[in-house]
Structure formats: structure tokens, C-alpha cells
Amino acid sequence: MLELVNVTKTFNISGNKEDERTALDHINLQIEPGEFVTIIGGNGSGKSTTLNIVAGSLIPDSGKILLNGRDITKIPEYKRAAYFGRVFQDPMKGTAGDMSVLENMEVAFLRGRNHSPIKWGFKEKDKKFFIEELKRFDLGLEDRLNQKVGVMSGGQRQALTLLMATMRNKPTIKMMRRDYILFSGLPEEEARKEFDSFYDEKKLVLDEKLKTASSKEEKQRYKNEFEETIRNKFDLTKQILLLDEHTAALDPKTAKKVLELTDKIVRENQMTTLMVTHNMKDALTYGDRLIMFHLGHIILDVKGEEKKKLAVDDLLKMFEEADKKAESK
């Protein structure tokens, strides 16, 4: 579960008190695992700031961000990246234009891993997986694997970024241990002890089993089972997808395609998703919860049946009312 507790963020570029602009004013928000949340709001309402704070590109002035109960407020952006996939509004921002489709995917696949200075970056066995992924979501890029991303259209780049943001290599045991110690809100020593004792216990069982195993395949199966047990216990975080108006720069037809792709990927992987959009229709069509921001406050938070009943006109009305209220203050 992702939680924002009392998060406040103020921007002040010039340094003068009167130029201060409150982007988020004591925001409290809880997002359940697997929830697909759409976020709307006017300019400067705080919707993008929320995403940036969750991802770690911005640090809140006060308040906390909790991931499965773990405080991640102070963890730098690049370390959080293992858990958050991001797609930006600008199609140029999500991919490296001078690298090929495969290279870009490989970089994304290494997200959250230590980048080895010795191991060859591009692996043949990953290529197969990448091609399968490209085919699965029908991106039409299977034949353009070695093409530089820079020559592709905005829509294609955005679709690729989306795919890159949602795939990740399974974490190794070493990685899980590192991340558990880092992210588990528990005192470091305690987290380490918990992980190691569980690991040792299961390892003993594995060793016993390996002794009785007769064939190579059986041994491999036991090893896989062992890894799976560890993963089930410690890799609690399914990835969270952060979409920041990711279709705003595309033409309507392409935007629709990318949105449908988004929906498909999110549903298939059951990803927790935060999608900022300025298109109210999209916000109503997609997702199972809708949040509306206004001047740093959440003024609407609906899910399920209640959300289905809403129409664009209702949302517009709420916008206007909120504006009037703000003005009368």
C-alpha cells in the first residue's frame, strides 16, 4: 500500500514570501495495491507535484510517504526506481533517443539492479523476452529492434516508455535482501536478522531436498521453488506505475491507442497505477478510482459504482464550485 501522510510542498522560486505557492497542502492519501487511480485537476492544483513526490524527484517540505508501511520519504529517486515505473508527458523524456529499442529496453530491465562494469550490458537471452513483450502488446516494433528510438514517432516512443516502465527483471536474492533492509521501516539490524534467519531456514530445507534429488531437472526445480518462497515473502512490492499526462502531447488517435495499451498493461500485470490526466473523459473511462485536486487539496475522491455514475458535466460543476469557493475566500 502507498500512503501519503500530511504531505505539504511549497514552491518559492524568487525567495520572496509573497511569491510562495502552495502546491500541496497537508495531503493524506491511501492507495491500495492493484488500484488504478486517475487524477485530475486544473493547472497548479498539485496533481503532478504529487506524482513527483511519490517518485522522489521532489522532496516534501513536511509529511511522509509510506510504501507498505515503510517510510521512503528520504530515499533518493534512483533507488526508488526499482518500485516505480514512470512515463512523462514529454515523449522525449522517457527514452534515450540515441540508443536502439533493444538497448533502451535493456536499460529499463536493469532498473533497480546494480549496474555491473564487467558484465556485457546487452544479453541475447533478454532479447527473446523483449520481442515477446513487444508482440504481446502489439507495438509493431518487433522488426525495428535495432533502430534508434530518436527516429520514432511520439506515440511509438510513449508506448515503448510505457512498456519499459512496466517491465522489470525479477529481483535476485541479494537485491531483495538489500531492498528489504533499505525499505522495511524496521531498524536495519532487525530487518537483516529477519531476512537472514528466514533465508537460512529455507536454505537448510533446500539442502536436504537437494541431497535426495536424483536428476538435474529435479535439483533445478527445488532451487526455483526455494527462490520463489523467498520472493513471496520479501518482494512484497509489486511495481507502481506513475503516468504524468502521458498522452497529452499526442494526437487524439494515438492518444487513444496509448491509453488502451495502458489499460491493457495495467490490468494484465495488476499494477497499482496513478494516472494524471487533464482529460476528464479519460479520467472517467479508465481506472477504478478518481481523485480531483484543487489548489493543493483533494476535493473529490470516488471509487467503484459511485465513480461510474459520474459524468463529465458533474466534474465540471465541481470545478466551478471549487473555483468560486476559493475566490470568495
Added chain:
Amino acid sequence: MPYIISVILNILTSGLPCCLLALGIFITYRLLDFADLTAEGSFLIGGSFAIALIRLQVDPFLATLVATIGGALCGYLTSVFYTKLRIPKLLSGIITMTLTASIAMLILGMTKNGSIFTNNVTLSSSDYTIYSVFYYGDPMYRPLIKTGIMLGIVVLVFIVIYFFFGTEYGMAIRATGMNEEMGRAQGINTKRASIIALVVSNALIGLSGAMFCQDLRSCDIKVSSGFLVVGLASILIGESIFGKRSFKNRLISIGLGAIVYFIIITVAIELGFPTQLKNLLYAILIAIALSIPLIKLLISNAKKKKESKQYA
């Protein structure tokens, strides 16, 4: 030895060290998108370390290694200015470049009794450089041996660099350089990536300076002036002549670009261009190299016009 061969060897002995210089500048300027003015500083540090240590009877290979590390330290210093003190890229490089001049004077000064610093050191005939260690047989073949050693080092370094930028970490550095925001979003510690790229780049430039000065058998604190332009021009000439389709292709382009650069300079000087005005020549060359894309565009446009007229 025929005149033409000695000219070719001359071109290669000046061009080959500059291949490494150009490669170093390529890493920062092209891969990291960091206009790094440290280059001339680390070139000087490399040259002065190598010459001073050899003068002090240190093994030439060890001296060259220390020179390379000296260059790497210059890169590290710039990266500290940039990442830790948040000084803009251009100024970080300028600060390092400025302070290396004084450090080079101190290093060169170590070789002279009674003075703390000096501007100029020349090796004596009994000092061995990484080239002269291998001088056997007829002195006529010395330039050939020298060129061979240089070529060996350059090829080796290019292969190592090619593989380094193909590794997981190398790929992360390339992605960071192209798109820092993407780098962070993909879990790359972009600060550390820039530090490592700057260190590697300036280590290469330090090595280049060490090779160049050992060829001259002397080091002067003005030796590095103008070399930033040489490196940049090599990259631009190489890319516009030999292309930049893939990473491998780009590396080869840079290596050949440096050689072509020195061919042009040598030809110009052989044709009677006054050597005192060398910098003017450098500037003209870089301006031409930079405008090649425009010239290519004009030519292709002219061709299209011609074709469309034919069909009209």
C-alpha cells in the same frame, strides 16, 4: 627513408596520441553532454607527470601510468565541483584547467634543484621514454618503432573503451548522458555516472598528454594550449566523414578523425602555410568541420532540385 614515408610517420606520431585525446573529449562532450574544459588541464598534467617522473629516473611505463591517474584525478576534481559544489559544468572545467597550470609548474619544478617551480623541462639523452626503451638496431627504424608502440596503445585503449561502454554500467552512463531524467527514472545514480565518465575521459586525456610529451621528450606548461580544439575538430571531422551510425562506428570515426585532422594540418604546412599562424588554421578547420552538415544538406537539396527539374 623516403621523404613521403617520414611525413606519414610524422602525421601518425602526432595523430595517434590525439586519438586518445579525441576519445576522451568524445566521452564527455558527446556521451555525457558535458562540455568539459578540463581537457587541456588533464593533458598538461599527464605530460608534466610523465616527463618529470622520467627525469627523476622512474620507469617510463610507471610514469605513464601515474600520468594517466593524474588525468583521472583532474576529472574527479571537476566532477566534485559540479556534483558536490553545484558549480555549472563549464565553470567547473575552467577552475580545474586553471589550477592545473600551477600544479604542472610544481611537478616540473621537482626535477630542478634549488627551484620550487619551473615552466619547462627537457629530457636528457640518457632518459628512457616508453618509446626509446624499445629502440634496437638501426636508428633509421626508430620512428617506425615509435609509431608501432603508439598504435598498439591506441588500439588497446579503444577496445577497452568499446567494451566498457557496452557493459551494464557503460550503458547506464550512455543513457544518463542522453537523458538524465530517464536515467534517474530507470534507477541509475546519475551523479555517480557523470563522475565515472569524467574520470575515464580525463584519464584518457592524461595518457594522451603523457604519450605526446614523451614523443617531444619535453614538457612546457604551454604545451596543452589549443588541444581542446584539436580534440573537438577530430571528433567533428571524423563524424562528418566516417559517420556515426552505431557506437562502434562512432569510435572508429573519432580515431580516424584525429588522423585526418593531422593530415590536413601537415599538408597545409607543407604547402607553405606559416606555422606561426597554426591557431588560425585550427579555427578555420573546426569552422569547416562544423558546417559540413549544412554543406551536405545544400548539396542534397541541389541534387533534388536538379532531379525534379529533369522530371518536370
